[in-house]
Amino acid sequence: MWRELRGHIRQREQLAQAVRRGRLAHAYLFIGPEGIGKARFAECLAQSLLCRQRAAGTIDACGVCTGCIQVQAATHPDLIRVRLPDGKRELPIELIIGAQERRGREGLCHELSLRPMSADRRIAIVEDAHTMNTASANALLKTLEEPPPGSVLILLTPSSDAILPTIRSRCQPLMFAPLNDGEIAALIRDLGWADDDEVIRTTAALATGSLATARQLLQPELRQLRLRLFSLLDRADMDAWTASDAVLNSIDEMGGEPANQRLNASWAVRFCVESLRSRLRELSEQTTEHSANEDALQLDLLAAQLERCLDAEVHLQRSMPIPLCIEGMFDGLALIRRGTVV
Numbered sequence: 001m002w003r004e005l006r007g008h009i010r011q012r013e014q015l016a017q018a019v020r021r022g023r024l025a026h027a028y029l030f031i032g033p034e035g036i037g038k039a040r041f042a043e044c045l046a047q048s049l050l051c052r053q054r055a056a057g058t059i060d061a062c063g064v065c066t067g068c069i070q071v072q073a074a075t076h077p078d079l080i081r082v083r084l085p086d087g088k089r090e091l092p093i094e095l096i097i098g099a100q101e102r103r104g105r106e107g108l109c110h111e112l113s114l115r116p117m118s119a120d121r122r123i124a125i126v127e128d129a130h131t132m133n134t135a136s137a138n139a140l141l142k143t144l145e146e147p148p149p150g151s152v153l154i155l156l157t158p159s160s161d162a163i164l165p166t167i168r169s170r171c172q173p174l175m176f177a178p179l180n181d182g183e184i185a186a187l188i189r190d191l192g193w194a195d196d197d198e199v200i201r202t203t204a205a206l207a208t209g210s211l212a213t214a215r216q217l218l219q220p221e222l223r224q225l226r227l228r229l230f231s232l233l234d235r236a237d238m239d240a241w242t243a244s245d246a247v248l249n250s251i252d253e254m255g256g257e258p259a260n261q262r263l264n265a266s267w268a269v270r271f272c273v274e275s276l277r278s279r280l281r282e283l284s285e286q287t288t289e290h291s292a293n294e295d296a297l298q299l300d301l302l303a304a305q306l307e308r309c310l311d312a313e314v315h316l317q318r319s320m321p322i323p324l325c326i327e328g329m330f331d332g333l334a335l336i337r338r339g340t341v342v
């Protein structure tokens with residue numbers, strides 16, 4: 001499993017060292033942006049610790065014993081996993097300490113305290129730990145203060161600020177960085193999400209180190225929209241109406257929740273930024289003494305257009321209606337291009 005994991009070599013070595021020295025902590029806080037493989041990493045670690053044939057002092061799971069197979073099939077009785085259910089904003093307290101009528105007799109804290117069923121320890125992974133409310137966090141705190149022997153609790157969060165200091169101070173933090181473009185590209189290929197080199201390269205470059213973002217970007221509608229915007233923005237006489245229409249239609253076609261539509265709108269803006277930036281790069285590379293004046297004007301126009309796109313991004317974040325943001329942006333770009341506004 002570790003072999004399939006990309007990046008995060010230092011973190012892996014750090015844990016291997018802790019195992020070699022017999023100093024594995026009872027609780028870890030994995031901190032890093034969404035979609036970079038923290039959950040996958042936690043799963044690999046759990047598999048190693050639950051493997052029945054792991055060589056002493058290593059974190060290399062055998063991959064074939066019952067323990068390994070059960071972890072991979074998500075049926076290991078000693079591995080407890082909780083995460084934010086779809087459509088919820090808060091991790092339900094029931095998952096941590098059980099439903100009201102069975103409080104303390106079920107849920108993660110209870111299960112972690114039971115004797116292991118097939119391995120020699122129990123492991124719990126809490127994804128989206130930053131969405132625990134104070135009651136859930138306090139319940140978990142009791143377990144952290146008196147961890148069951150041999151147990152390992154792994155909390156995942158995009159930022160440590162979102163975790164109560166009392167919880168934070170009882171966990172060993174492990175920072176995870178975004179993946180690099182090469183790692184994202186390799187993962188896209190490994191997972192069979194795309195096979196075209198150009199698609200993989202451009203997706204990886206835009207994904208900001210997150211596989212989750214790469215996956216969004218690989219939606220065929222977004223890919224088409226990106227190419228369409230590139231060709232529209234390439235034309236000196238870009239028609240604002242056509243461009244807005246292309247974006248708003250694709251957002252409609254992709255559908256989904258309002259938050260998702262806003263995300264897609266924001267991708268459209270970022271594609272415009274990408275196109276303008278690449279034009280800016282070309283221009284600054286080709287400037288000669290002869291063309292300096294004309295190019296300086298073009299650079300100013302491009303900078304003004306980029307600024308207009310960044311405004312649109314801010315408007316989208318501030319929940320302004322999507323058509324207003326998109327139409328406003330393209331109108332602005334067209335005006336700047338015509339030299340009406342700089």
Ligand SMILES: [Zn+2]
Pocket residue numbers: 050051052053054061062063064065066067068069
């Ligand atoms: Zn094994």
